[in-house]
Amino acid sequence: xxxxxxxxxDAVLSSYAVSIAxxxxxxxxxxxxxxxxxVELAAIEERVKHG
Amino acid sequence: xxxxxxxxxxxxxxxxxxxxPYLAVGAVICLVSGLVWGFFFxxxxxxxxxxxxxxxxxxxxxxxxxxxxxxxxxxxxxWIVRRHHVSAxxxxxxxxxxxxxxxxxxxTGAIWGQPMWGTWWVWDPRLTSFLILFLFYLGYIAxxxxxxxxxxxxxxxxxxxxVGSVFxxxxxxxxxxxxxxxxxxxxxxxxxxxxxxxxxSNPLYVSIAGFVLLFIALVFLRTQTEIRARRARALIARExxx
Amino acid sequence: xxxxxxxxxxxxxxxxxGFGLGLAFFLIVTVLVPLGxxxxxxxxxxxxxxxxxxxxxxxxxxxxxxxxALDFEDGSIDLLATAPLPMEGIVTVxxxxxxxxxxxxxxxxxPALGVLLSLPQGGYFWVVVSLAVGTPALSVIGTFGAALxxxxxxxxxxxxxxxxxxxxxxxxxxxxxxxxxxxxLTVQTPLLMLAGISFGxxxxxxxxxxxxxxxxLR
Numbered sequence: 001x002x003x004x005x006x007x008x009x010d011a012v013l014s015s016y017a018v019s020i021a022x023x024x025x026x027x028x029x030x031x032x033x034x035x036x037x038x039v040e041l042a043a044i045e046e047r048v049k050h051g
Numbered sequence: 052x053x054x055x056x057x058x059x060x061x062x063x064x065x066x067x068x069x070x071x072p073y074l075a076v077g078a079v080i081c082l083v084s085g086l087v088w089g090f091f092f093x094x095x096x097x098x099x100x101x102x103x104x105x106x107x108x109x110x111x112x113x114x115x116x117x118x119x120x121x122x123x124x125x126x127x128x129x130w131i132v133r134r135h136h137v138s139a140x141x142x143x144x145x146x147x148x149x150x151x152x153x154x155x156x157x158x159t160g161a162i163w164g165q166p167m168w169g170t171w172w173v174w175d176p177r178l179t180s181f182l183i184l185f186l187f188y189l190g191y192i193a194x195x196x197x198x199x200x201x202x203x204x205x206x207x208x209x210x211x212x213x214v215g216s217v218f219x220x221x222x223x224x225x226x227x228x229x230x231x232x233x234x235x236x237x238x239x240x241x242x243x244x245x246x247x248x249x250x251x252s253n254p255l256y257v258s259i260a261g262f263v264l265l266f267i268a269l270v271f272l273r274t275q276t277e278i279r280a281r282r283a284r285a286l287i288a289r290e291x292x293x
Numbered sequence: 294x295x296x297x298x299x300x301x302x303x304x305x306x307x308x309x310x311g312f313g314l315g316l317a318f319f320l321i322v323t324v325l326v327p328l329g330x331x332x333x334x335x336x337x338x339x340x341x342x343x344x345x346x347x348x349x350x351x352x353x354x355x356x357x358x359x360x361x362a363l364d365f366e367d368g369s370i371d372l373l374a375t376a377p378l379p380m381e382g383i384v385t386v387x388x389x390x391x392x393x394x395x396x397x398x399x400x401x402x403x404p405a406l407g408v409l410l411s412l413p414q415g416g417y418f419w420v421v422v423s424l425a426v427g428t429p430a431l432s433v434i435g436t437f438g439a440a441l442x443x444x445x446x447x448x449x450x451x452x453x454x455x456x457x458x459x460x461x462x463x464x465x466x467x468x469x470x471x472x473x474x475x476x477x478l479t480v481q482t483p484l485l486m487l488a489g490i491s492f493g494x495x496x497x498x499x500x501x502x503x504x505x506x507x508x509x510l511r
Binding site for chain 2: 016018023044045047
Binding site: 183186187189190193194197198203206207210211213214215218219221222224225226228229 | 437441442445448451454455457458459461462465466469482483486490498501504505508509511
């Protein structure tokens with residue numbers, strides 16, 4: 001399955017690894033912060049309404 | 052029906068929520084297919100060997116790094132002229148994404164440059180201007196973080212974005228000039244675009260589409276987050292008053 | 294306007310105003326560089342124009358937070374804001390005062406420091422010219438940065454981060470003029486570009502600085 005990357009395998013693989021890792025981290029952080037704020041805001045809205 | 056209706060945060064959240072699944076799925080499909088196509092099913096270049104596969108990350112990331120700044124510039128202008136909060140928050144949301152794209156472009160460029168040019172880094176005009184662009188992103192993000200009042204921060208950062216854009220363009224030309232001055236006749240041309248054959252360019256387009264969709268989805272998501280954060284701060288402030 | 298200028302100048306020259314600090318900093322940078330890179334004359338004379346420019350730029354940067362900080366602390370900036378003088382005028386005068394107290398001394402001191410770095414013979418004139426043309430841009434851009442961060446505590450580091458990227462074009466063209474002058478090449482193009490940046494910055498940036506300052510004083 002792996003294509004023959006020749007002597008540049010390190011370069012190609014590491015650049016894919018670095019980029020994909022960075023994108024995944026960015027997406028994960030964005031989603032986590034989004035979830036956290038949804039929960040927080042819901043809690044605050046609840047408190048304002050009934051508090 | 053005009054685009055300004057989306058200046059209403061509630062409406063923005065509702066619409067983007069509806070769009071988000073399509074964007075996310077589209078981004079994943081395009082990214083995966085573009086990268087897989089590029090990684091597994093393209094031949095090696097006769098001169099560059101397998102390193103040509105890096106192009107599917109390097110070029111889209113570089114494109115998005117610049118386009119993200121342009122989008123921030125437009126959003127800042129909209130904020131200054133029409134004072135829609137969503138616009139300012141969208142600019143804020145886009146900045147970290149653009150910064151990460153710049154890092155990806157720089158990192159893949161360095162990794163690519165190592166075997167091709169025999170060095171991780173040369174002070175080539177393009178490389179240098181990307182580094183400078185990254186510094187602009189850092190300053191912009193730092194200014195947002197530093198100011199507590201939302202409206203003040205939005206005003207200041209949007210003016211910084213305008214001034215920064217002018218100076219970024221100036222820097223681009225300054226650097227172009229500077230390098231020609233230093234290495235006359237140096238032939239580290241980065242202009243691969245002209246030589247890219249169809250075998251390489253087709254997966255590249257798919258990959259670029261994936262990066263664009265990913266960027267839009269991320270900006271929508273992060274803008275929603277910023278809107279919620281702002282509302283939470285406003286509610287807490289009101290609570291303290293009563 | 295003139296009253297404001299003379300007041301700012303007098304405050305800067307007075308003890309604790311930081312008038313000499315920029316110059317002293319410039320001196321230290323130029324002394325440190327040979328200590329860092331070694332005393333070879335050939336190498337030093339090659340990098341001398343760049344070092345002088347970077348030294349001048351850093352000295353400028355260090356003195357920026359004084360532009361508005363003192364006025365902000367004692368509240369006199371609010372008085373200035375309500376004065377009949379337009380904000381753009383205040384900002385311009387502030388930048389001019391900064392240039393007179395920091396930029397101009399740097400320009401005058403540069404040849405003396407050039408001796409320390411064994412600047413090539415033809416380079417003295419062009420180093421002075423390029424600094425004279427370029428430092429006004431440094432002051433005006435710096436005023437913008439200072440206006441952006443005026444209300445912030447510990448804004449100094451942030452201001453450096455904001456201002457330094459904006460200094461890039463000025464530095465590139467300025468150092469290029471000095472370098473080419475030192476090597477006896479033609480300097481016309483970079484000099485014109487440098488002058489263009491300076492004039493453009495002096496003409497346009499005060500509006501941005503004034504807008505920013507108004508926002509910060511809101």
